[in-house]
Amino acid sequence: MSQTVGQSLELYYVDGRPDGMVTAEMFNWTGHVLTAPRTQIQAALGRSEAGYTGVYLLLGETEEGQPLAYVGEGEDISSRIRSHDVKRDWWTTAVLVTATANRLNKAHAKYLESRLIEVARRVGRTPLENGPQPARPSLSEADIAKMEAFLENLLMVLPAVRVDLFVQSARPPVKPRTETAPDPKSEAVRFTLDLKKHGITATAFYLDGELVVESGSRARIHWTGEPNSSYEKLHNELVRAGVLAPQGGHCVFTQNYAFKSPSAAAAVIKGRNSNGLTSWRLEGSGLTYKEWEAQELDAQVEALI
Template sequence: MNWTVGQSLELYYVDGRPDGMVTAEMFNWTGHVLTAPRTQITTALGRPEAGYTGIYLLLGETDEGQPLAYIGEGEDIGSRIRSHDVRRDWWTTAVLVTAAANRLNKAHAKYLESRLIEVARRVGRTAMENGPQPARPSLSEADVAKMEAFLYNLLMVLPAVRVDLFVQSARPESKPKVTNALGNKPEAVRFTLDFKKHGIAATAFYLDGELVVESGSQARLRWTGQSSTSSYGKLHDELIRASVLVPDGERCVFAQNYAFKSPSAAAAVIKGRSSNGLTSWHLEGTDKTYKEWEAQQLGEASAAR
């Protein structure tokens, strides 16, 4: 899915705490999202929307620290969560997704449940406790279009409330265009990273505010940093689980393009340890570091004001 139009999102911290219950709504969308830590689940399930038809997510971790999720649906999602509260002890956060005036029906909820499980498994960031992929219910063409539009907006809202199991960082395999000989404005800027000590090389391009490591780039087979529980160490393991990084002899290879949130995140995954990406990445064909290139861009932007 492509997000090309700006949207306005309203977050409401129910009890005034950033780590407490949060509701999220978006202009011109009937959906309503409520997230609640398990410690506040009794209060959350006492809210009117908890009795609506909708879908819910239970989020937590496995004993090994891997993100774990369960996606379900119900005509009274509060009742369903109460039953899961008894049977599942691993989850720490619940997310309730409903629509204003209880406009979703059972078939809508089952369709959204099936699609969300499908997307989560395709992204591969999180282990799923769900069983086999549930079949989509039979909906009219109009209802399918409405639910796909609902899903489109929901997948935009969820990351804002720190639910990222649906965030797809893989990118198309097509090669981006670069600056041509006529000096036209570049559509992408290319970088390289050479980790000669371990015979590892990687390439990336910067486009539309993202640093995308290209398929075929190499990375360390294992995380060798001081702590395997660091955020970058977990990311390295996550990319292997999701088959973004594929073992190939003594190293891994990127099976697809992958967008990182920072140059240092990309460099750390490639080197298998914490690394300063601002100095590890170099502008292709030069000795200029990412840091120096970035400073040049900022300088040019300031001069243009």
């Protein structure tokens, strides 16, 4: 089994503010990412890399508060964004993706645009304002390999600058942990969450640092907790993306979905803010997630002594 190799990422806050322009680069990658709020777009487009060939993202919300994005490409990104600044009034952030020394050409940019649209629509996290899927340009086998490698690194960099529309949270099913399993580390620890009052049961597995709610688990169909919370937005996003599908008086997970925290998973399922550390219980033992986590940490400490 291949071992995951870590990557080093460098973020530079251009004006010393975390909410201003940010550049992102990765060691041994020719790509360059610049994010800028709309209020600083004039300064961003005045930078040299803004005149390079590449792809760009426009991120924002509709009047109804729903997320929206647009993926584009151009031989001179600055001129393309200036035209969109006039035509589109919904976006609040621009992301410019280029390569050092302006190494991308028009065909490279069109290939990356097509692939980014493809990935974003497959993930389904954020709707795109783009029209039909653009065709990929004809590239040599070597150029396709280079662009796929470029894309792989780009999709690793973008979440670091808070661009998550390409983050895939769906996960494949796994086998339950068994005492006879030859490699216990490759098997999952399972948890359950019951909301008996509403006839809701959910199951999840913990694997590789993620809590993944399993396909077929049930959740509340409507959010009943504090309005406008981040978890309400997540619940609505999953319904919109088809991860949660209405079924009778509740919703059903249509796929395995990885959450960033036990509380996020519990809140989406219960339809209100919830402490996931106490809501989730270890399958077959009744231990809460918090108690299981404490046991795991104690065992880790003992192993180091």
